[in-house]
Amino acid sequence: MISTADPSESRRVTDRVERAVEALIAERRLSVGDRLPAERTLALQLGISRNSLREALMRLAARGRIALRRGGNIIAEAPETRWTHVTIADPLAPVVAGNPGFGQDVLEVRRGLEGQAAYHAALRALPDDIDAIRRCFDALADCHIKGDAAAEAHADAAFHLAIADASHNAVLRSVMSSMFGLLQSSISESLDKLYNVPRTFERLSDQHAALLDAIARGDADAALSASDAHIIFVADTIRTIDEERARRARADSLRRTTSPRI
Numbered sequence: 001m002i003s004t005a006d007p008s009e010s011r012r013v014t015d016r017v018e019r020a021v022e023a024l025i026a027e028r029r030l031s032v033g034d035r036l037p038a039e040r041t042l043a044l045q046l047g048i049s050r051n052s053l054r055e056a057l058m059r060l061a062a063r064g065r066i067a068l069r070r071g072g073n074i075i076a077e078a079p080e081t082r083w084t085h086v087t088i089a090d091p092l093a094p095v096v097a098g099n100p101g102f103g104q105d106v107l108e109v110r111r112g113l114e115g116q117a118a119y120h121a122a123l124r125a126l127p128d129d130i131d132a133i134r135r136c137f138d139a140l141a142d143c144h145i146k147g148d149a150a151a152e153a154h155a156d157a158a159f160h161l162a163i164a165d166a167s168h169n170a171v172l173r174s175v176m177s178s179m180f181g182l183l184q185s186s187i188s189e190s191l192d193k194l195y196n197v198p199r200t201f202e203r204l205s206d207q208h209a210a211l212l213d214a215i216a217r218g219d220a221d222a223a224l225s226a227s228d229a230h231i232i233f234v235a236d237t238i239r240t241i242d243e244e245r246a247r248r249a250r251a252d253s254l255r256r257t258t259s260p261r262i
Helices: 007-027 039-046 050-062 079-098 102-124 127-146 149-166 170-178 180-194 200-217 220-258
Strands: none
Touching: 007 039, 007 050, 007 127, 007 149, 039 050, 102 127, 102 149, 102 170, 102 200, 102 220, 127 149, 127 200, 149 170, 149 200, 180 220, 200 220
């Protein structure tokens, strides 16, 4: 159980608890309106004192991340995230959903955002940030073992957003968070297609591991390269699959129109 009488150490503990609660929200796929575990339960799960937990919860509430309620704290959404979501994600969502080809555009944006997130995370990540990324990496593997595609897509997005958290760039984190729906939608589409290719999960897992390792080592250039390589692999593989599907569709259409009638 964590406890301290030193004010500076107390602030560091609160920082760690705050990040731990954020990681738990991501790992459990809690969304706006969902409830956090009761304080006593949450404190036991995180191995912290209830006082430290309350301080962290108050800071999360001040950021708009959660809403404090007598019957149980609920997940909220930061005001800046709401603003960027309305101005960026909402207008794009129907366009992306109506035309799967826009997935390549999403991947281009992902490459730029995530590359920068990875680069700065390698320079700025604290030990707790690395632990949060690693927990998301492990959660992704668990979801794959369970065969839960929806949970796997969310865990994949949470992994990349944990890297954005580790960049300690509030603007970058806010933009990536506002596009979470598009990001998750893109990942879901990617997974549906990618896992038709043998041994794809192993390759994606290796890429995620390389990205995590570069950030943990503090190698910014390697982190950027690993992030770029990952997105390029996803984009190229999906493009190849799409081209093959289109070719088969053309062939099927031609057979239907040219087949002799009996």
